[in-house]
Amino acid sequence: MLPSVCVAKAVAASSAPLNYLTSFGAKADATRPLTWGVTLISLAVIIIITLLVAGAIWRRPGLAPMAPGARIDVGPESGGLSWLWIGVGISSLVLLLSIVWTVSVLAEISRPGVKPALTIEVTGKQWWWQVRYLSDDPSRIFATANEIHIPTGQPVLFKLVGGDVIHSFWVPALAGKTDTIPGQTNETWLEAREPGIYRGQCTEYCGLEHAHMSLVVIAQSPSDFAAWEAHQIQSPAMPVGQAATGMSDFNMHCGSCHAVRGTAAAGILGPDLSHLMQRTTIAAGTLPNDPGHLAQWISDPQGIKPGALMQKPELSGQEFAAINAYLRTLQ
Amino acid sequence: MTATDYERAPTVAIEDRNSALAEKLQALWETEPGFIGWLSTVDHKEIGIRYIVTAFAFLIAGGIEALVFRLQLAWPDRHLLGPEQYDQLFSTHGMTMIFLYAGPVLSGFSNYLWPLLLGARDMALPRLNALSYWIYLCAGIFLYAAFAIGFGPNDGWFNYVPYAARAYNGGPNIDFYSLGMILLGISTTVGSINFIVTFLRMRAPGMSINRVPILAWGTLTASAANIFAIPAVSLAFFLLWMDRNAGTHFFDVPSGGQPLLWQHLFWMFGHPWVYAIVLPAMGMVSDGLPVFCRRPLVGYTAVALGTVATMILGFGVWVHHMFATGLPSVSLSFFSAASIIIAVPSAIGVFAWIATIWLGRPVFTTAFLFFASFIVLFVIGGVSGYMTGSLPVDWQLTDTYFVVAHLHYVLIGINVFPVVGATYFWFPKFTGRMLDERMGRWNFWTMFVGFNLGFFPMHISGLLGMPRRIYTYADGMGWDWLNLITTVGSFVFAVGVLIFIVNVVVSYRRGRVAGDNPWDAPTLEWATTSPPPPYNFVVIPTVASRHPLWEDRLGEKSESQPHAGLVLDHGREAVGTDPLDAEPDIILKMPSDTLAPLALAIATTFVFVGLLGHWWWMVAVAAIATGAAIVVWLWPRPELGETAEARNV
Numbered sequence: 001m002l003p004s005v006c007v008a009k010a011v012a013a014s015s016a017p018l019n020y021l022t023s024f025g026a027k028a029d030a031t032r033p034l035t036w037g038v039t040l041i042s043l044a045v046i047i048i049i050t051l052l053v054a055g056a057i058w059r060r061p062g063l064a065p066m067a068p069g070a071r072i073d074v075g076p077e078s079g080g081l082s083w084l085w086i087g088v089g090i091s092s093l094v095l096l097l098s099i100v101w102t103v104s105v106l107a108e109i110s111r112p113g114v115k116p117a118l119t120i121e122v123t124g125k126q127w128w129w130q131v132r133y134l135s136d137d138p139s140r141i142f143a144t145a146n147e148i149h150i151p152t153g154q155p156v157l158f159k160l161v162g163g164d165v166i167h168s169f170w171v172p173a174l175a176g177k178t179d180t181i182p183g184q185t186n187e188t189w190l191e192a193r194e195p196g197i198y199r200g201q202c203t204e205y206c207g208l209e210h211a212h213m214s215l216v217v218i219a220q221s222p223s224d225f226a227a228w229e230a231h232q233i234q235s236p237a238m239p240v241g242q243a244a245t246g247m248s249d250f251n252m253h254c255g256s257c258h259a260v261r262g263t264a265a266a267g268i269l270g271p272d273l274s275h276l277m278q279r280t281t282i283a284a285g286t287l288p289n290d291p292g293h294l295a296q297w298i299s300d301p302q303g304i305k306p307g308a309l310m311q312k313p314e315l316s317g318q319e320f321a322a323i324n325a326y327l328r329t330l331q
Numbered sequence: 332m333t334a335t336d337y338e339r340a341p342t343v344a345i346e347d348r349n350s351a352l353a354e355k356l357q358a359l360w361e362t363e364p365g366f367i368g369w370l371s372t373v374d375h376k377e378i379g380i381r382y383i384v385t386a387f388a389f390l391i392a393g394g395i396e397a398l399v400f401r402l403q404l405a406w407p408d409r410h411l412l413g414p415e416q417y418d419q420l421f422s423t424h425g426m427t428m429i430f431l432y433a434g435p436v437l438s439g440f441s442n443y444l445w446p447l448l449l450g451a452r453d454m455a456l457p458r459l460n461a462l463s464y465w466i467y468l469c470a471g472i473f474l475y476a477a478f479a480i481g482f483g484p485n486d487g488w489f490n491y492v493p494y495a496a497r498a499y500n501g502g503p504n505i506d507f508y509s510l511g512m513i514l515l516g517i518s519t520t521v522g523s524i525n526f527i528v529t530f531l532r533m534r535a536p537g538m539s540i541n542r543v544p545i546l547a548w549g550t551l552t553a554s555a556a557n558i559f560a561i562p563a564v565s566l567a568f569f570l571l572w573m574d575r576n577a578g579t580h581f582f583d584v585p586s587g588g589q590p591l592l593w594q595h596l597f598w599m600f601g602h603p604w605v606y607a608i609v610l611p612a613m614g615m616v617s618d619g620l621p622v623f624c625r626r627p628l629v630g631y632t633a634v635a636l637g638t639v640a641t642m643i644l645g646f647g648v649w650v651h652h653m654f655a656t657g658l659p660s661v662s663l664s665f666f667s668a669a670s671i672i673i674a675v676p677s678a679i680g681v682f683a684w685i686a687t688i689w690l691g692r693p694v695f696t697t698a699f700l701f702f703a704s705f706i707v708l709f710v711i712g713g714v715s716g717y718m719t720g721s722l723p724v725d726w727q728l729t730d731t732y733f734v735v736a737h738l739h740y741v742l743i744g745i746n747v748f749p750v751v752g753a754t755y756f757w758f759p760k761f762t763g764r765m766l767d768e769r770m771g772r773w774n775f776w777t778m779f780v781g782f783n784l785g786f787f788p789m790h791i792s793g794l795l796g797m798p799r800r801i802y803t804y805a806d807g808m809g810w811d812w813l814n815l816i817t818t819v820g821s822f823v824f825a826v827g828v829l830i831f832i833v834n835v836v837v838s839y840r841r842g843r844v845a846g847d848n849p850w851d852a853p854t855l856e857w858a859t860t861s862p863p864p865p866y867n868f869v870v871i872p873t874v875a876s877r878h879p880l881w882e883d884r885l886g887e888k889s890e891s892q893p894h895a896g897l898v899l900d901h902g903r904e905a906v907g908t909d910p911l912d913a914e915p916d917i918i919l920k921m922p923s924d925t926l927a928p929l930a931l932a933i934a935t936t937f938v939f940v941g942l943l944g945h946w947w948w949m950v951a952v953a954a955i956a957t958g959a960a961i962v963v964w965l966w967p968r969p970e971l972g973e974t975a976e977a978r979n980v
Contacts, residue, residue: 016809018796020727031723038721042714049710056688071851072625074884080629080686087682092675099668102721110660165494168655172796176726177655182493183584186657203730203798205487207494208414211801307414
């Protein structure tokens with residue numbers, strides 16, 4: 001039961017989902033013209049300088065390479081300083097204007113227009129994202145992983161925590177990067193203009209599986225978001241049949257690292273799996289979340305994501321099947 | 332010998348390369364033939380060539396590493412390399428190119444060229460010069476030994492904590508890297524001191540501070556910067572080594588350590604270092620390009636001051652490597668503005684070079700092609716740097732391939748292209764033979780096309796969001812074709828480098844004989860034979876302008892005397908001049924060849940080997956050997972006037 005926004009027109013459909021030349025949220029919207037501006041200024045400078053160099057070279061017929069020891073005329077040292085005055089003068093002007101533009105964009109994006117109502121804590125871990133929705137009411141706090149739902153049209157405050165080494169939180173369609181650094185809590189804010197799925201990625205080198213540490217931000221209309229949030233706070237339905245056996249196998253083999261809300265599994269080392277089946281991917285964007293890939297992941301995490309902290313669990317065939325059945329109930 | 336020997340008025344003579352004086356100097360300065368002589372030489376030209384050859388060996392190693400991981404990245408989901416292999420390769424590649432190639436190759440050129448450019452007999456501190464090379468070589472071997480046994484650095488050249496801490500990086504990889512970098516820092520530091528002293532005291536009489544070639548300005552500023560920058564990185568690596576081996580907590584978060592402390596220390600070094608490995612190369616262009624434009628450089632004073640200004644500003648921009656670390660916006664905006672403004676002194680150079688070509692009459696040699704194309708590559712690397720300087724933009728493009736494109740345009744465009752051009756320019760001086768110009772054209776165009784084909788698309792893969800340092804990527808991200816083009820381009824570029832190496836090897840044996848001054852160039856290194864004799868100049872030249880060999884054609888009064896001057900032949904002697912006006916004020920007694928620098932380098936290296944393995948007995952023995960080598964080195968020698976008898980009048 002994925003949100004209907006799955007098919008929204010946003011960047012998910014883009015041929016380059018991590019590009020930052022397009023934007024879909026307040027912060028990125030404010031930054032995009034500056035990005036294009038400095039890019040075009042840069043291209044203009046490259047073209048002008050290339051033409052000047054080429055013109056300088058071919059302005060006068062070049063001389064053939066000299067014979068060793070030949071004496072060729074040399075021109076006087078004086079002259080040419082007007083090049084410096086004009087060239088450096090224009091460059092300085094452009095640079096100063098760029099600084100003014102930079103600082104004004106900075107002022108625009110450094111804090112949101114209104115106070116964010118929602119605060120999400122994201123912890124960068126080797127190699128996935130722990131996501132906690134904070135609230136003054138402890139019963140409304142819940143955890144998920146790698147997929148962050150936000151309501152559209154309002155700023156959302158993110159508290160960024162370093163879980164082990166340094167990672168960097170980046171959702172280019174919505175905002176630039178902010179590092180998650182152990183020992184300090186950084187803050188950033190995101191605001192999505194319209195519903196959509198916006199891809200993100202860890203961008204600070206963090207070890208073996210840095211390449212496989214992506215995330216998505218799923219922006220939903222405030223009412224859809226409220227429904228999603230209400231569902232997340234609930235515990236998953238108690239399983240029956242094979243899935244019930246699977247739950248006890250899961251608690252024994254997986255529960256020291258993973259948590260499922262309302263059960264004995266309360267591990268904190270790995271992702272919270274309470275509503276696993278609502279997520280689109282597993283292993284931080286590495287595989288699509290369908291029963292086949294899920295089974296493949298459980299049977300061989302090291303083959304799929306070498307170095308990942310999840311080891312291959314020692315499971316009998318029955319246990320494996322039961323755990324898979326249980327996980328599929330975690331709607 | 333008496334004290335008056337330092338202050339005697341030497342005789343003056345006209346250069347005669349077949350005189351008894353030349354023979355006497357040859358006997359005084361010549362390195363002993365044989366292996367021991369080879370190990371003990373302090374001749375700056377020998378040391379310079381060793382630096383260049385060693386640096387190129389590392390360039391080739393680093394290049395091969397890059398080709399291997401470009402194969403991995405050529406298309407999506409390739410598994411030629413596992414993540415650990417990829418991480419060691421990209422880290423070793425960065426370490427190699429930045430620390431073992433880019434800096435040392437410029438030290439090599441400056442070591443070879445400085446005394447010749449400045450009209451001196453040697454560097455001011457020849458034994459320190461030898462020590463600098465030997466420690467560089469030992470540190471390079473130390474660092475590569477780690478890679479060879481599978482424990483190369485795996486946390487990038489920037490080596491961020493806590494990933495570099497023992498908790499996350501349990502092998503000896505980071506210990507090797509830390510100790511190797513501290514060892515290498517000794518080499519860079521003593522080398523820098525030598526350049527500074529040489530600049531201040533060893534210029535030919537009359538070479539006042541406004542007559543010094545720009546290459547000397549570039550290396551001087553780089554050296555001065557190193558003196559301030561290296562301690563930061565050596566300290567950082569030492570603290571990290573202590574954290575990993577002695578249980579300290581400088582970077583250990585649970586005990587209150589600070590990951591950002593590492594980043595500040597590293598980039599306070601790292602950014603000035605970037606300028607240190609380009610400013611001397613820009614100096615090569617400032618000196619070489621005008622020769623092929625048949626006119627002096629436009630705006631000498633502005634370019635020299637721009638060099639110094641770049642370096643000073645270069646100490647105020649390090650935080651632009653840390654824009655995403657959550658520092659307060661107000662302080663970040665200061666560093667953002669500084670990072671944009673630093674383009675101003677660079678613009679001085681760019682317009683000075685263009686004006687020099689525009690107002691000159693270019694001669695299309697291979698060296699000219701490298702120098703002229705450098706201007707364009709420099710501007711591309713410069714404007715992409717300006718883009719990263721703009722804080723909100725940087726929050727998007729930092730740690731994407733855009734930055735990879737930027738830094739390669741900077742390091743290849745501003746270091747490799749000038750260095751290869753400089754090799755075409757100065758190879759005749761080094762060897763007495765010309766590099767082949769026909770092969771040179773192939774060399775240039777293959778490198779130029781390959782480089783742009785390989786690295787320009789990285790800007791676009793960066794704008795499309797490809798993160799740095801990923802060992803593989805999924806398809807559907809929009810990066811596939813760009814990566815394939817990049818891989819193809821990098822191989823074309825490698826072919827260009829290969830042509831260069833073939834040209835050097837072939838021309839070294841069979842190149843056209845060069846003569847003293849094949850390019851009809853204006854500066855002092857071209858006033859002596861190619862290659863120069865061990866004593867460089869029979870008599871010390873006297874300088875009265877920036878272009879001693881062009882004076883007759885520049886309409887200046889011909890007052891420089893490149894072929895007449897002081898006779899200094901009471902042992903190995905050089906003339907010391909004062910820092911501003913280069914008035915001669917003392918005769919310097921120069922040391923002879925000695926094994927002490929080599930012994931000191933080896934002993935010091937074994938201190939580090941012992942620290943690596945916690946073999947404390949080895950540390951103790953090597954430390955004693957280090958002390959002994961220093962004592963031998965400093966033992967008073969009568970020929971240097973260091974004994975009481977020698978100093979008595």
